[in-house]
Amino acid sequence: MKVIKKCSLFIIVIAGWVILSIFGFAGRNTIYKEYVIDAKSTPYFAVVFQGAHDHIYPWNLWVKTAKEKDLAKMENENSVEPAAEEEKEEKPALPPIREFEQVDDSYFDDAVFIGDSRTVGLRDYGNIDNATFYATIGMNIYDLWDDAFCEVNGQKVTLETALSTQHFGKIYFQIGINEMGRGTIDGFMECYEQTVQKFRELQPDAIIFVQGIMRVTGEKSNSDPIFNNTGINERNERIAALADNRTIFYIDVNDVVCDENGDLQADLSFDNLHLYGSKYGIWHDFLLTKGIRQEGRDS
Template sequence: MKKLWQMIKGCPLFSILIISGVIVTAGGYVGAALGVYKWDVSFHHPMAQTVLLDERVATGTDATSTDAPGKSELTSESTGSAVAEEQTTEVKSTEKQTSENASTEKTTEKSTEKATTEKATTEKATIDTGGSAAPVTRQTQYKKVKKRKARNSCYRDLTQIALETQYPYIKVDKSYFDDALFIGDSRVEGLALYSGLDNAEFAYMEGLTSFGLMGEKIASNGTKTLTELLKSKQFRKIYIMLGINEAGYDTETYASTYIDAVAQIQALQPDAVIFMMGCMHVSSDYSASHDIVNNDNIDDKNGAIAAYADGIKLFYLDMNTVVDDGRGGLVKDYTWDDIHLQAQYYSLWEQYLYEHGLKDDAFK
């Protein structure tokens, strides 16, 4: 022991290395025990994968393959020079074939990229003009908002708000709605009673929801079911506003049921364009004091159904843009109960509809 001490004392660098090794090892075990480090490190670790993938790209072999060394070893002394030469020839041949394949793939990629660019240019031109003999899908766009924590499990944290389907809308007059049908709850009832759209047809009921929608007697003053109406008459435009009475259902269930009803309507009215109207907000004061019927919940559910819009036969419209108070709620002076519009303000909704008409060829 005395000799060991004299040797360490005579070699300070060796002493530092030994002590450092002990400290690092001990620190590693302590860190692992505390959960700071992991006991195991595998080839699936992101850093290891990065290094291995770089090597694979450079060599053309799979560096993570467990049998790769035994199959691709070119300098093994046990195989002899003849085998090594033969394997080298095979590798060169493979590399040549790989190079030719890469060249072919690159040419194909360029061709595909060119075709995609040409298609995108064509689509943009179609979107700019509105309507086309070859319809273009217009996916719903969303506006990002600062995360708003859900106050009830029936809806999700709000991080985005759906925007109306992008389309070069045109201004239309009252006659545009001669072949239109409006479906909804008491809010749509208000539109029927207090707007000037008396030439359109309405199917509504107080408390109406998307659950069992097709079997409800909401048409012809409550004497016909929606299914019966849609079988007896064809419409070119169908507007739907629901959601306020489904606020207590979770968003996924609501959206699934709503879209199922839309699919049934489309089956009965294959030539109609359907407009999903975003559920109208409640006043900001009302929203702030209710954990279920609030505007974050409404926006979450609106965003869920808006995702299905294609801008061809299914559009998403949001009349909240003309009754909003700047805080994401219904203007207090526009409502008599924080939920429904006062009679004179249904004209704002009506005007919004006049300004969101589609060109004739969109109905082909």
Template sequence: PEPTTTRVPALDFTQPVPESEEVEMDYFSDALFIGDSRTDGLRLYSGIQGADFYCYKGLTIFEVDERKIVELNGSTYSVVEALEKGPQYAKIYISLGVNELGYYNDDAYHQAFSEFLDTVKTLQPDAIIYLENLVPVNPQKCAEYKQPYYVNNDRVAAYNAIYPQLATEHQVALLDVASALSDENGILPADATADGVHFTKAWYQKWLAYLMNHTVSPEEYEAGQTAAEGA
């Protein structure tokens, strides 16, 4: 008889990554995180170990090829330069968008993010790319701490409508961090944030727990790419 082969399920890039069995911390030993001050908070306060971080306070999608924030071998590079000159990673997590909320040109944001995803896939061809959507803010805390007027959940929702399009267009894994870290009203709880935007230690830990329970195998990811290309 013919040997039976188990068919690997193809990842559906039109949907967020489903919950999976929790991984061990060493899952992040070949992972890179790209982001702004929220991602830096994940690095500092979540307890994550083993990962590399290309992140900086205020970083935007429009600066990833220009703003020099990554230290490598005694020199400072932009994120794009570091992706080219630095190590090759098995997983790359991307979380950007808070600092772009006041840009008010969603098409330009979509286009800039699209170009960046193309660049990441070209420079890091073996990586599973995880695209994280934008966690809402807490309106009362934002007002209390005088956050800019454009840092609001209407703008967050506008960008969160773009991420599924990007994931589908570029066949990257979408992570619905927004739902995981929001309350029943779809906002960041007041006790989860110090200033309306950034998280408390417990919420950074909750973010990490979500990442550890929502992973994709290289086989699923590759099968999804093949299926999408054949569609």
């Protein structure tokens, strides 16, 4: 009787070893693939015990297989047959990359200029009489969409309202000097990028010109810890990166108003920050060299 019991126990142990080894072998590439399997040092049945310690059990093998089959079925159901390729929604073609060209004053007929006191100066002294200007002294990127500073039909409205009620072919945007020393460049650029995106939403067909912040004179830059050209250049580099030369273009008036050191020419400014009224014609003439023609328009 004892011999029979011992034989039965031995058979059970061997059977268990075989079954666990089968499980370990079957799951070597699935549920047990994260375990190192060496038939000599770590037999397959031992891997099953290791998995059980991490709450991975043999029956997980069937659960995972079923899930994989369901996933494969879903992928097949959602896949598009080559024969139905023509039914796919085609993405709209990107506008071509375009180059700047010389234009005349009629180019500004459908343009809007948005900005701070520098843009106010361009409005008052730049002889661009056929464009729309939404600009005010002291304007900054943080208050741009809150203040009612745009005049439409004799009433002061917000910029969003103004851009929602009129259609423009070009948007010229220069802002940033009043934000110097306030917040961080990252914070400034986050608001700047959101503004450009909002321009695109409100005026989907417009060419957007993001303009570099006009620098200050060398005297101002070298003595002012806030309003200096190092900080302006850092911001301008980030603004320039927004241009795709398809619908958004970077232009920088500093190219024509700065000296060999990259500072605003002292003889062009009365306060080291703004141009003399008689000098805004330089900015006007610069803009005429930066026209972008739209197909079917501006011809």
